[in-house]
Amino acid sequence: MAAELQLQLTKFAGPLDLLLHLIKTQEIDIYDIPIAQITDQYLTYLNEMEQLALDVAGEYLVMASTLMAIKSRLLLPQSKVEQLDQGSVEPEDPRQALVDQLLAYQTYQEVSHYLGQKAQQRARYFTKEMSALPKQPVQPLPKDLVTTTEMAAALAHLLNQQAQDQAFVNQTIDRDVFSIEEAQDWVKQQVLAAGPQQLKFTALLQTPVSREQVIILFLACLELMKNKVITCFQATKDDEILVSGEVVA
Template identity: 30%
Template structure:
């Protein structure tokens, strides 16, 4: 059957009580005055009993041990036995005192209940990636990286080809073109001038050229806007 332990007042056992009495009455733990210690110890036991507290058997056993040491000291020619018993008791008290001190320091170091941990230790870092992934995950990761890089890159040159590389057609060049056609044929269908237009810049320049020629009187446009004719009576300034 497991032995029951009792805590009386603030003392956890007879050795704890003895250390308290030695400290309280400033007794020498290395050369204990057994008579004074026994008197104080029996007084503490009596006080416990007056408070209707059940005194554990180890407290009574320590009282009997102190009585025995005192009895031996009173007998003649038993000085060596007396010193041996006192040294044994002092050794137990010193050992118990050291254990209490260590327990107190551990309690102060405790930060999480009953778990005691050491300080973090530096660990070597292994930079080798050892995890295994299915090919599908690797393909998705690769595509995601390409997508992010693509968003950070500037637009390609082809995105500006319609603006930067657009051919610029001057109005004067289209005026010469219209006049050459009219010198070959004095009259042309208006829409025939736009049939071979390659881009919008050329069409706009051709239309502006017709307006400029009509404004200067070098060509005439029919009332239905279908025919354009060279004005042979126009005189150059």
């Protein structure tokens, strides 16, 4: 019997763990704990621990005191003074604080068990170590090819100039008329019509009748550049950006 108890006692993580074990093994309703019964069994476990020369942790002794205090409050009759003070208010159950602790600890156990199962499942899989990515060769841009940064700078300059000229004052914007897809088609038509002759980027952006359409047309040009439908050049940073339908390899 002593050896059996020793095996059981060493597996408990603390007094709440021991109490939950007593409640579950006897199928006791955790919301209606028979304190006298549980207290006697709990103290029996502590006595067995002492007989086996096991150190009784302070937290176990604190819980023993708590159980005995609750047991005493339940056994002692309520005084008339306390009854008058409480009036029609239902008296607080002395077990409630302990029940709340047990429920919280039970939730902790369930979550811990769930995470432990997930960890065991994950341990069955082996992840391949990260491979070193091969270095990609750096391909310099062809000479005079315009970057998106330079395109954005040209757009900002154009919008600022048009704002100073009040080009779009009191104009109505129809958002459904000029989509990015339609703008791409329009740019391709302009480039095709120009043939081998290169178009000025600012000339393309001056065609729309609203500030919003200028921005949409700019985005359309960027999309066409990304898809290698058009190419934009600039000899120097002060020169005009030229648009061509000839794609640079």
